[in-house]
Amino acid sequence: MTCDIILCGVGGQGGLSVSVVIARAAMAAGLHVKQSEVHGMSQRGGEVLAHLRISDREIYSPTIPKGKTDIIFAFEPLEALRYLSWLSVERGTVVAAMVPILNIPNYPDIDSVFGEIRKIPRARLIDADTIAKEAGNVRSANLVLVGAAADLLPVPPKAIEKEVEALFSRKGEAVVQANLKAFELGRHIQHA
C-alpha cells in the first residue's frame, strides 16, 4: 500500500498543518511517512506545495514522482491545475476548494478552472468555506477537504480526529470542536 498526496494552496492558507495531521495519523498506525515542503520566499502569497508520502514499505524519494500521486488536496482551485501531471492515471484524483484567491491579475475564468478539475475522474469540488462556516470556523476549511476525501486515505477517520485534537488543543476547545465538526461535515458530503 502506498498513498502519495500533494497538498497545495496559496501562502497563508495554512494547508501545511493538514499535512501534519494526516502524517501523524499514519505514523501512529505504524506506516512509513515522508513529508516535504518548501519554505522561505514562496510563502508570501505565492504558491505553497507540500508532498506527503505514506506507505507500508520503505519510502525513498521525499518528493512524489510524476504520475504517482493518489490525491491532490487543493485549498485553492487554480493551484490544483499546477500539479495535474503528478497525478496517477489509474488512481489519481483531485479534492479542491472552490473559493479562488484572486491575488494575480491574470487569473483564468473560474468556470474553466472548475471545468479542468471536473475532467479528472472522481474529482471533488467542495464549497469548503461555506461548510467551514457551518462548522463554526472558516479557518477549518482545510479539514472539510480532508473529510471529503477521508474514504481515500489509508488511515481511519478516528485516527485523523485524534490528531486534530492533539494539534489544535493549545488553541482552545472551540477551535478543536470546529475542526472536528468541519472534518465530519466534509465526510458526509455526497459525491457524484
Next chain:
Amino acid sequence: MMVLSGDEAVAQAALDAGAAGAFAYPGTPSTEIMEYLQEHIGEAAGAAGTVRVTQWCANEKTAYESALGVSFAGKRAMVSMKHVGLNVAMDPFVNSALVRIHGGLVVVVADDPSMHSSQNEQDSRLLAEFARMPCFEPSDQQEAYDMVRLAFDYSEAHEVPVLLRITTRLAHARDLVTTAPARAVSDMGKTGDTYAWVLMPAMARRQWAGLLAKQAVFRADADAASRLELGSNELGVITCGLGRAYYMENEDDWAQAHGGERPTHLHIGRYPMGTEKIGALASRVGRVLVVEEGYPYVERDLRGIFGAPLPVAGKMTGEIPLAGELSADSVRAALGLSPREAVAAAAIEVPGRAPQFCQGCPHADSFTALKKALEGEVEFFAASDIGCYTLSALPPWNAVESCVDMGASVGMARGAASVGQKRAIGVIGDSTFYHSGMTNLIDAVKYRTPMTLLILDNGTTGMTGAQPTISATSRLPRLLEGLGVEKEHIRVLEAHRRAIEADAAAIREELAYDGVSVIVMVRECIEWLKKARKS
C-alpha cells in the same frame, strides 16, 4: 524515535553531541536549525552549571568566528548557514582548516539547488575541497542525525572542522529519526597548543603541511564509509546525498526491465572521496551513471582530463540536467526508463503566482513613498538587497533595479554615484544592513559619495520567518551617527500609509543633498507581530 526535518535532525544531533555553542545567521533552507536549537536547548541534557549558547549573529562570518572561539576554549561548536552564507564566512572557513581544532567544530551548510530561495546554486562540496576540509553529505534525515554525531567525533579526532552539506529537500523534508543517547557537554579546557592557532607564515606552513598529510586519511575513511552493492555488470550507479533516494525510487523498475538484476551501486557520503570502491565498481561494469545534487563534482573527477576508461553519464553529458535539483523523474530518465504515465497537464494556461508583500507590510508603504519621490525623474538608480523588500523589483512595484548579495545595495549605489550616477539610492533592510551594509556606508562617508540609503527597519529578519535583528531600532540613528553620517541627514520616518506624502518629500530632499544621507523607514514587520502575539 522522533519525526524531524533534516534541519531539526542536525540540531537535535548537536544537542545530543554535547555542543556548548551554536551560532547562525538566518537563511533558507538552514534557518530551522537554529530555531530548533533555541526551542529545545532548555530540555537538552547537560551537566549542572554548564553554559550552552544558541545565538543568532550579525552575519555568517561573526557566527563562524564565535564557533571557532568555542573550539579553542575546548568545547563543541556548530555554525550553520545557507550556501551563500559560506561565501560571507569564507575567510574564517578556509583558515579554520589550518588551525588545530580542539573542541569539535561542525559547519553545516545548506545548499539550495533550483534556487527556491537563493541567488545561485553553488555546491559547497567544492568549497570543502577548496579548504581541504572533510565534508559529510547525508542522504536522509536519519543520516543527517548520525553524521552530525560522527562529525563532532571526527573533528576532535583529526583536529579539523567538518563541513556537513545538506540541500533544500533534505533540510525541509520530515522523516522518522532514531536518536542515540545524549552525551554530556564536553569541556576539555583551552587548547594547550596556541601556536597551532597563530597563522603567521611559519606556523601556517607547518599547519598546512599537516592538513595536506591528513588528506590521505580523509580519503581512506571516506572510502571505508562508502557503500558498494554489487549487482549488474552492465550499469554502475554512483549516488551522493539525496541522489540515493531518487535512484532507489526507480531501482525496482530498472531491475524489472533487466531480468531482475539491480545495477551495481556505490553510494558516496564523504569527501574527499576514496578511490578504491570506485575502482571496484569500474572494473565490474560497462558504464557508469553519476547521480549527485549540485555540480558534477564526483563526475568531473571520474572523467579527469584524459577521460574515463569507460562511458560515464551524468550532468556533463546531459543525461541529468546541469541546472536545478534532482528529482525521481530526472533520475528515472537518466536510467533509461520511460516516464510513468501521468494525467495530462491542464488545457488552460496556469499562471504563476509570485510571492508578494503581506497585507499591511510596511515595505509596501516605503516603496509607495519612494516611487512618489522619484515620480517624473529619469535619472536614478535604485539598488536593492536581499530580503522581503526585493519583491519590489517585480510588478506592480518595479521599484528596485538590482539584487546581488547581502549589503550590495549600499556599495553598488555608492560605486555608481562615485562615477556620476544621479539619485543613487540603496534600499536595504535593517538585518541586512547590520550583516553587510555598514562597511559599505563607511566607504561612502569617507568619500562623501552623494547617495541616499533607505534602511527599511522592520525590526526583524522577515523573509526567513521573523528572527530578531541583532540590534534595536532605537539604536540605529546613533550607530549611523557614529559611522560618520551627518546628523541632519539621518532621517527617521514612519513607514505607514498615513505618512506617505511626508515620506516622499523627505526622500526628495535627501536625494537633492550632495553627500551621504540615510533615511530609516520604521515600522514593525507584520509577520513578526503575528509571531509575537502567538508566543
